Amino acid sequence: MSSLPNSLKNISLFLERLPGIGEKTANRLTFFLLNLPEEDLKEFASNVSDLKSKTKLCKNCFNFTEKEICEICENGERDHSVVCVVETVLDLLSFEQGRIYNGVYHVLHGKIDPLNRVGPDDLKINELINCIVGNGLKPFRTEIKEIILATNPDMEGEATAVYIKNKLLEIKKLGNSEIRISRLAYGLPMGANLEYADYMTLKKAIEGRNKF
């Protein structure tokens, strides 16, 4: 690296911090950037610079958005009585890219993972409960008929689903007994990562969802 000028080295070192990118790949990408049009680089730089200030979490479902409420929650044509609970926005995108689901979402931003010191209070679980008992500011989500627990089919995802299920059962005892709690069908192989599942597998999983 010693022979790379700083203008390239700093970019390469930054890219090396990204997941899945080693030193050689970082150099290749940096050199590729050097061949792109100046205006494209400036635009990209400006987007990266504004990334954190412009991106917020939807106050309703915790999807990423530039506004207060995300596109999906604002969409009156979606079924706001069905809420799909996912671990991350990447999981949400997997469903959206497949166009196989017309309900809304709730993003937990993680999963219960004691080894990494992530407990229920670090996730958006209380917000989900508030949303169901009607304390949140919901534009459409007035009557929730079904909660689909779409956490990943691995240990932590299962534990998160069970935890949420128990919380929801407490609410049902309080009177909201009409809410159906379901889980994605085990079309997904155990231990797999939802984010990389193909659309057809996700479709099967949505269609075959079971009472939980």
Place this chain on the structure above:
Amino acid sequence: MSSLPNSLKNISLFLERLPGIGEKTANRLTFFLLNLPEEDLKEFASNVSDLKSKTKLCKNCFNFTEKEICEICENGERDHSVVCVVETVLDLLSFEQGRIYNGVYHVLHGKIDPLNRVGPDDLKINELINCIVGNGLKPFRTEIKEIILATNPDMEGEATAVYIKNKLLEIKKLGNSEIRISRLAYGLPMGANLEYADYMTLKKAIEGRNKF
């Protein structure tokens, strides 16, 4: 992608243009960026923005540099009588990372590739000739004793080496008969890519270089 806000979507679409990065990876990288400290992003953005204006080609060897002459050409402790001719700066970096070579370089910025309409005049071959006959502005490279042709061991790389060899032989006829022309040893497997060779293979290749 429809459910991603523009602040994220624009970055993801840009990253998808980079080699080896598909839609899902681009999304993952974008979300990863979102978790980095604001100041790191701003610094990266500023570096990307300045990349093209700050980065120049060394007037001597055509390595990348922020100055007129690159670090390697400026380094008086290197052996300026041996010039290693490489296709790209990435190839140069492979040698430098291995710390197995103490001469200087000449970067061709490509290889003769008629199928992709790259001819000798599109490369820095004339500049290499000028450098040898002494027309360039060389801080140290006064007496060149050896030219190592370190183009890749594939069809185009071989053709480029042969072309340069013939050019150099013409010069030798004009009197510079003391210049040794060599080629990397065939420790490198044919059809391989120099950029990804391990240091030991490169070391063998440098040590076993042959008269060409």
